[in-house]
Amino acid sequence: MNETVLETEKLDKVYKLGGRSIRALSDVNLQVKKGDFVSIMGPSGSGKTTLLNILGCLDKPTSGRIILDDVDVTTVPEKELYKIRRYKIGFVFQTFNLLPYLSAIENVELPMEGTGKSKEEKLKRARELLKLVGLAERENHKPLRLSAGEQQRVAIARALANGPSILLADEPTGNLDAKTKYEIVRLLGKLNTEHGTTIVMVTHDNAIASHARRVLFINDGKMLSKEKMGLFAKEKLTCPACGREIQITHVFCPHCGRKLSN
Amino acid sequence: MRTLLVVIALGFSIAIMISIPAGIMANQESMQTLSENLTSTITTMQEEINKTATLIECSTTPNQGMQTFRPGGGFFGGVNETFINESIVDEIYSINVSGVRVVKDVIPSLEKSSSENITETITTPFGNRTVYRSAYTIIGVCLNSSIISSYSILPTNITAGENLSEGDSCYVLISSNLTEYFEAGVGDTITINGELFTVKGIFESSSQTRTVYMNISDAQRITGLTGEISKLYVYVVDSSYATQVADVIKAAYPELYVTSYQDRLENLQQMQSMYTQTLSNAESSIAQAQSTATQVIIIAVAATSLIVLFVMLYSVRERTKEIGILKAIGFSNWNVMSQFMLEGVLIGLIGGATGVLIGSTIAPFLSSFLIPQINLFGGTQRPQASVQMPSTNIVGLQSYTTVTLSPELILLALGAAVLLGAIGSLYPAWRASKISPIEALRYE
Ligand SMILES: Nc1ncnc2c1ncn2[C@@H]1O[C@H](COP(=O)(O)OP(=O)(O)O)[C@@H](O)[C@H]1O
Ligand SMILES: [Mg+2]
Numbered sequence: 001m002n003e004t005v006l007e008t009e010k011l012d013k014v015y016k017l018g019g020r021s022i023r024a025l026s027d028v029n030l031q032v033k034k035g036d037f038v039s040i041m042g043p044s045g046s047g048k049t050t051l052l053n054i055l056g057c058l059d060k061p062t063s064g065r066i067i068l069d070d071v072d073v074t075t076v077p078e079k080e081l082y083k084i085r086r087y088k089i090g091f092v093f094q095t096f097n098l099l100p101y102l103s104a105i106e107n108v109e110l111p112m113e114g115t116g117k118s119k120e121e122k123l124k125r126a127r128e129l130l131k132l133v134g135l136a137e138r139e140n141h142k143p144l145r146l147s148a149g150e151q152q153r154v155a156i157a158r159a160l161a162n163g164p165s166i167l168l169a170d171e172p173t174g175n176l177d178a179k180t181k182y183e184i185v186r187l188l189g190k191l192n193t194e195h196g197t198t199i200v201m202v203t204h205d206n207a208i209a210s211h212a213r214r215v216l217f218i219n220d221g222k223m224l225s226k227e228k229m230g231l232f233a234k235e236k237l238t239c240p241a242c243g244r245e246i247q248i249t250h251v252f253c254p255h256c257g258r259k260l261s262n
Numbered sequence: 263m264r265t266l267l268v269v270i271a272l273g274f275s276i277a278i279m280i281s282i283p284a285g286i287m288a289n290q291e292s293m294q295t296l297s298e299n300l301t302s303t304i305t306t307m308q309e310e311i312n313k314t315a316t317l318i319e320c321s322t323t324p325n326q327g328m329q330t331f332r333p334g335g336g337f338f339g340g341v342n343e344t345f346i347n348e349s350i351v352d353e354i355y356s357i358n359v360s361g362v363r364v365v366k367d368v369i370p371s372l373e374k375s376s377s378e379n380i381t382e383t384i385t386t387p388f389g390n391r392t393v394y395r396s397a398y399t400i401i402g403v404c405l406n407s408s409i410i411s412s413y414s415i416l417p418t419n420i421t422a423g424e425n426l427s428e429g430d431s432c433y434v435l436i437s438s439n440l441t442e443y444f445e446a447g448v449g450d451t452i453t454i455n456g457e458l459f460t461v462k463g464i465f466e467s468s469s470q471t472r473t474v475y476m477n478i479s480d481a482q483r484i485t486g487l488t489g490e491i492s493k494l495y496v497y498v499v500d501s502s503y504a505t506q507v508a509d510v511i512k513a514a515y516p517e518l519y520v521t522s523y524q525d526r527l528e529n530l531q532q533m534q535s536m537y538t539q540t541l542s543n544a545e546s547s548i549a550q551a552q553s554t555a556t557q558v559i560i561i562a563v564a565a566t567s568l569i570v571l572f573v574m575l576y577s578v579r580e581r582t583k584e585i586g587i588l589k590a591i592g593f594s595n596w597n598v599m600s601q602f603m604l605e606g607v608l609i610g611l612i613g614g615a616t617g618v619l620i621g622s623t624i625a626p627f628l629s630s631f632l633i634p635q636i637n638l639f640g641g642t643q644r645p646q647a648s649v650q651m652p653s654t655n656i657v658g659l660q661s662y663t664t665v666t667l668s669p670e671l672i673l674l675a676l677g678a679a680v681l682l683g684a685i686g687s688l689y690p691a692w693r694a695s696k697i698s699p700i701e702a703l704r705y706e
Binding site: 053056058059079082083085086087089091093097099110111113114158159161162 | 583584587588589590591592593594595597699700703
C-alpha cells in the first residue's frame, strides 16, 4: 500500500463569472496510495465536486498538477484525455447518469465501446461486474425499472468496466434513502477490501464519510490539515453487543444477530 | 417523431430523384424513336422521288402531300372533282423543245369517287374524328401493253388472284379492305354503277386506301365521263427537260396542278425542314424539362440535407447530457462523432428505402407532373392539314410516359439517401464531438 496512484500538487481552480471570480479550490495537495479508500468530507459548496471533476479529467485546474499513475494528466492534450478517462478512471455520479434506453448490462458494456474487445468479452466482463454488485438477475432491466440503489450499483459496475486505477465517487449516496445509502457505501468498502479497488469518495454526510479508511476534510476549497481514521482502517471490528469479531460489510452481527449501526 | 419527419422528407426527395431521371429516360427513348421514324420516312420518300426524276404529274385536283404517291387514298372526302378532255394527251405528247420531241409517254388515268358513301372513325393527333367519305375511288388506268410493261401504274403487292393485264375489260383489281364492303373475293362479280365486274385480283393496302382499279375505258363509261380524264403521268425522255416541260404545261393549262420532280423535291425539303423543326422543338422541350428537373432535384437535395441538418442539430442539443456521460466514461471525440454519423446514415437508409417505395408507386405520376410535356410543334403551331404527316408511325404526343425504375437507379437512390443522411449529420456530429464533458454533464 505504498505505491501512489494519485497525487495533486497545488491545485487551484478559479471560476470566472462575469466580473467576479470564485476560488473553488486553492492549493489542494492530495496523495492517494494504491488500495486506499479516501473520503473527502465538506459542507455544500466547499468545492468537492469541483475537485473530483478535475481529478476525473472532466475539468481542468486553473493551475497545479495531477499525477495519475506517474503521468501528469494536466499536460495530456484534450484529444488524448479520453484514454485517461476510459482506462484509468471510473466515475460514479450522484445522479447515476445511466443511459435510460439501454439495459443494465448495455450500460455496463458502454465504456468498453471502442476498446477493441470482442462482443463476447464485453458481455462476459459486464456479467462479471453485475454479479459483483449483486445485480446478476437484473441485467436486462432498463434503469427506470430499477430502484435508485440498484441504479447506483449499475453505475458502479459501469465505472469498473475497464479496470480503472482509481474509482471517483461524487456523493454516491446523495440521492439514496438511509437504508440504501449504507448498502452502497458497504459495496464500495467490499470492492476496496476484497478487490483492492482504490477509491476517492466525496460526501457531505459524516456517517457515510466515516466508512472509508481515511477521512479528509475540505472547506472553502481548502483541504484541512486534520485527518480521521475511517471504520475500514481499523484492523478488527467487534460487535458492540457480544464483543466478537465482525466485518464492516455485516449489517447484522453473525454471532448474536444484533443489528449493527453504521 | 422527428426521425419520422426526416424519413418522410428523405423519402419524398428520393422519390423525386428517382422519378425524374426515369421520366427523362422515357422521354429520351421516345425522342429517339421519333427521330428514327422521321428519318426513315424522309429516306423512303427521297428514294421514291429519285425513282421518278423524269415524271411530271398533272392532276385536275390539288395534290395532298404524301397522297401524291397514293392515288385514290383521299383522306377527307368531298374534294371537288373536276375533269379534262383526253385530247390533252396528244397535245402534251407533241410538246417539243427547240424542235425536238422531249415527251416519251403520257399516261392518262381517271380517278372518280364512288357515289356511295361511308362513315369512318379515324384517329388523328387531336383525337378521334368521324369522317364522311366515299366508299371507294375508281381508278381507270391505261391497260396498254407497252405502258403496263414500262411503268408501275398498277399496284404490285397482289395477295389473291392476278393483276389486271393488257386489254382487260369488265375486270377489277380491288384493295384488300374492300373485300368486306363488296362481300366479294377473287372470281366473284360485283356491281359498280349498275355494271357487273369480275374481281380479278386483290392487293394489299393501307387502311386508308380504298380503291378499285379497272380499264380506263370501263371507268369512263360507267361514270358517264366519256373522253374525260383526271390525271396525267407525263414522262420526259431525260430528266434535264422535266422542269422545262412542266413549265410549258403549267402555262398552257392553268387549270392543272402540275408537279415535276423539282416540285416534289421542294415539297420533300419543306417536309424535311418541318420534321427537323419538330425534332428540334422536341429536343429543346426535353432540354428544358431536364433543366427544370435538375433544379427540382437540387432543391429537393438541399431541402432534405437542411432538414437532416436541423433535426440532427436539435437531437445533439437535446442529447447534450448523454454526450457528457459518454465522454465522462471515456468516449473519444471520434466515438461520439461516429455515433451520430451512424445515426444519420441509418436515417438516410430508412428514408431511402421509403423513397424507393414511394417513388416506385408514384414515379409515373410524379414525373409527368414535374417534367413538362414534350411539345413537338413549339408554341401553339400545329401541323397544317394540307401537309399530312404519316401519323400512323410517328410516336405521338402521349406515348412517352412509360416510366420504369431500373435496379441501378434504386441503388443510386439508396446511395444518395445515405449520403444525404451522412452530409446532413456531419456538422451536428462534429459539434457533438466538441462538447466539453463538464458543460454537457451540467446541462439539463
Ligand atoms: N461552473 C461553475 N461556475 C461558477 N462557479 C461554480 C461552478 N461550479 C461550481 N462553482 C462554485 O464553486 C464552488 C464549489 O462548488 P462545488 O464544487 O459544486 O461544491 P460542492 O460539490 O462541495 O457542493 C461553489 O461556490 C460554486 O458556486
Ligand atoms: Mg457537489
